[in-house]
Amino acid sequence: MRVVIAPDSLKGTATAADTAAAIRAGWLDERPDDDVVGAPTADGGEGTIDAFAAAVPDAVRVPVTVTGPAGTPVDTAWLRLPDGRAVVELAATSGLPLLGGRLQPGTATSRGFGEAIAAALDAGATGLVLGIGGSASTDGGRPVLEALGLTAHADGSVDRSHLRPLPPGGAVVLTDVTSPLLGPDGAVAVFGPQKGVTPELAPALEERLAAWALALPDVDPATPGAGAAGGVGFGLLAWGATLAPGARAVADVLGLPALLDGADVVVTGEGRYDDQSAAGKVPSVVRALAAERAPGARVLLVAGEVDAPLDGFDAAASLMVLATQTTGEPDDALREPLRFARIAGQRLARLTG
Template sequence: MRVVVAPDCFTGTLTARQAAAAMAAGWSAWAPDDEVTPVALSDGGPGFVDALAGSLPGQLLTVTVGGPTGQPTPATVLLVEAGDDPSGLRSAYVESAQACGSHLVPAAERDPGAATSYGVGELLLVALEEGAQRVVVGLGGSVTVDGGAGLLAALGVAATGADLAHGPRGLAGLPVDGLGGLHAARERFAGVELVAASDVDVPLLGRHGAVHGFARQKGATAEQLPGLEAVMTAWASAVVEAAGHAGAPDPGRLVALPGAGAAGGLGFGLLALGAVRRSGAEAVTAAVRLAERLDGADLVLTGEGSFDWQSLRGKVVAGVAHVAGGLGVPVVVVAGQVAVGRRELAVAGVESAYAVADTPEQVAASLAAPAAALSARTERVARTWHR
């Protein structure tokens, strides 16, 4: 058999590359003569650059940028030459979580009113300095809710009576006509294809937006949400006003565009610069040429830490199922835990899903040795699916 193993990371335990290796080893333990190809994937969140670096021949630049609380933070930019990138352009891949991810701030110390996306803007500057013709920014896993204000500040955007670089608290009192420098920031990306690759397609404001949809998991209390939403609303008005003066077509639509609320509103900041939004999983599957790898395969294994309803909306499993479905390749999921029913699996184009751990004891054992547990579960899956 020809088997392609194409998982996302198992958050907190295994990177996508480690997960792919463990699953491949498990399958090969049962069927050593099969051709097994591991391919690490990502939906744009943590592990985005690492997953791509496993498939794309390119140069990894290590830099230091400001983290979400201003602390120096190491990050990487993956540069891929035009001849090696499926787009045909000299491309830079940037992971926002490396500069403002939740893993950079202990849970007890998270302050959504002060966390900034400034470091992401610094990563974009590195990409421009390296002559990138295309910049793909993976969005996800952020600890910020600043609407991309920090990102724009790093690119030279400033405000009257407000501080864009230090989180939502610095935006209080921002007048609607108080932004300057957005036109110059947009000009820096003239002729550059800017892509916001996110796993969610939510707008900036409202019930499912950056604040009400995600701020609680970044440390905000229920009492803080109305204030954060008010600040975000005022910020959105100021950006729309400035974007109109900067020549952005139909700037009023930026707030409601799918993906504007991704990564605490980082999507909004990128859209204001002229970016286009794309599903993170689709961007990665295209970059690693997953369709070519699946052509002629007998089976594809994919997975992630928790396979639930969110997995079927813009996540890696959905992306793999979409590509595989067009080629008639069966899809099987191996995940840490599974919370998706058979009917949902069928609608998503997934044949079966298997959990590494079901009981509390199994969960504890898998967390203690995640690679071994994933490999062992995949070996048992191979017994069912090998032919």
């Protein structure tokens, strides 16, 4: 059989490339004669640079030190593509895992993302591909624009005179989030809790974002995706960037649709499969692509945790369930994700065979 393995990263525990390799190894343990292709992908969040680097052989990582989400330096990199564009990943500069579990819901900053963008522009980037998933902050992207030259005054006004222009090729923002900036479906209400925002703190953060939106009246805060990355989507829209569905855009760049042609089995996955997964995250996008390009293929899911109906999937393997069955400790899936990803590959191959 031809098997294509196209997972996202297991957020904070394993990269998409390592996850795909582990699942592939497990599959080949059971079915060594199958043609098994690893095709790690991303949705604009953690692992986006890795996915592009794996797909574009001549891409070059360019080291940069930026202000991390806690305000301390972070050594990271952006990716120079052969066509002159730069890929910059917010998760690698201002991401939640960089806080090491010490959440800072009111003070975490996205400034380092803007600093990395500025570094890419200084190096001559002709266009930008910006992945904005996995943010630690809820600051509306104001620090990003400040790092790019915007001055925000205490009275709420802004001075754009020194704001850097977009590069000639523009800026495409990869995001799987369609939330507006404000309100019950906005950045604070939907994504604040995972960043440590309590009900007591939420009104102040919402007020701060609303004031920021008034300072940039040329962008409608209700624009789908404005609430992505704690409002960084809004800030980038104000800069003139264009939002694009992250997982589908990355899949197209990586050539995933063509890889799926002729597949008998497609395996995808992510860290947690829940109700948000259907809204444009990697598993839903890969499932839809499989239906288009390999309509007879069985589509399988590997996830750290499964917390939603498996509509459209033929089978699934939860790493936490496998860890419980193997060691009696579900948290072993977090400590040894690749061990259990390999076991998941073995189990799914056995079921499929």
